[in-house]
Amino acid sequence: MLVTWRYRERGSFLETFDPRARWFFSFFVLFSIVFFWDIRILLGFFGLVVFQYILSKLTWKETRRAWIFMLFFIVIIVGLNALISGRAGPPSVLQGTHTYWEGSLKVPLINWTIRINLTMEKVFFAITQIVRMLSMAMLFMIIPFTIDPRTYGITFSGMGLPDRVAFTMDLAFRFVPTLARDFVTTLDAQKARGYEVERIEGGIISQLRKLAPLVVPVTMGAIVNGEDITNAMDLRCFGIRKRTWIDALQYRTRDYVMIASGGLIFATSFFVKVVLNYGSFWMPEWFLNLVPI
């Protein structure tokens, strides 16, 4: 079994951009989304993110697991917030009077009764939340699939991170396949000695302690090897001068355009929200009239 990165060359238009430009753009858009709770504006961002997703040429098969993870969390958190808790959001949501459903839930064992007052305002706020959270998640979901892991070191160095931190990231990405191989070798070796990983039983504490025969040898082996790597790097005078990288990244016109677009989106969002004070929670009148009578 091999550990594999999600990245592969897809020949998509998105891959032709410098990874630094893509990170800058993504952060600009992320911080722009954070300004707004107006679903009309958020749908604009959602459209932009969906457009980016289409450009990435990702398939359902590749991303199915990520989608399930993302949707599960969004549904759980929004559901918890809207139904059980329901104290988030602007006053117009909290003081909403258009009750859609009212009831109570009794928590077994502790006999705790939770009163649920689901108003149309809360329902629309939950819809807005889903659009907003989905936009933020999708914005970054494509990153591991569309940026070559070999370029992370040079990318973050080029974005202003100190050399040593950028090199840490670069090394970490390089160590993953080796350590994954060591993990699988250790797993096989322990199985050969009668260790039945599939049948670890007992309580949480007991189960965790029984994982030690896997976790300890891999970790200690990596630490021992780390000494040799440190010595080799020291002998080559690592960190004495600013380092060079084997790959070079070069901004092209399209990258400047992408960064400028991100900057423009952020500046406009800042102006709209902070100066014009526009973009707070909004709900159409017709939605309130959907309350069953």
Next chain:
Amino acid sequence: MEKKTLWQFGTREVVYSAIGAALYGVFSWATNFLALPAAGNISLRPAVAIPMFFGIAFGPWVGFLSGFVGNMLGDFLSGYGFWWAWDLGNGLMGLIPGLIAGSITSFKDGKSILLAEVFVIIGALIGMLVPSLLEIPLSGIDINTALIGYFLPAGLSNTINGLILVPILMVAYDAVAARSGR
């Protein structure tokens, strides 16, 4: 020879941050994809002990980067995207136990292990509290949802994982540290 300080970040720290991050990423991936018992039970995430232990053994920066970059790697390997607030929280979970790195004399000494356990608890709780609270402005949830939906499950399970696995790793590392003379 230059005197070692708690916050130094030289070649050794670069290498061990990278190893810690890669291990965290690999163990997270293994928990997600292998038929480990932990995989069926989302409350068990043994990988979180790695940044905590690396912080204690090699200092706060190593702990922070192991957690931050390691969580990022785990998400990248699983294809989950980039969740910067949770990467930051995982970084803090390694950084805080790392604050005692300078005061550890022996990794199998009872007092050192007890001190490490205290900082593991603080690290796990603060490390998961920060991203949970950051989700309030990011996702528009209230404090109850942040605490019940994010902080409690993540904070408690990470504390238990750390409390059990970190001492095991510390005792095992004691022999390695003695052999390497560091």
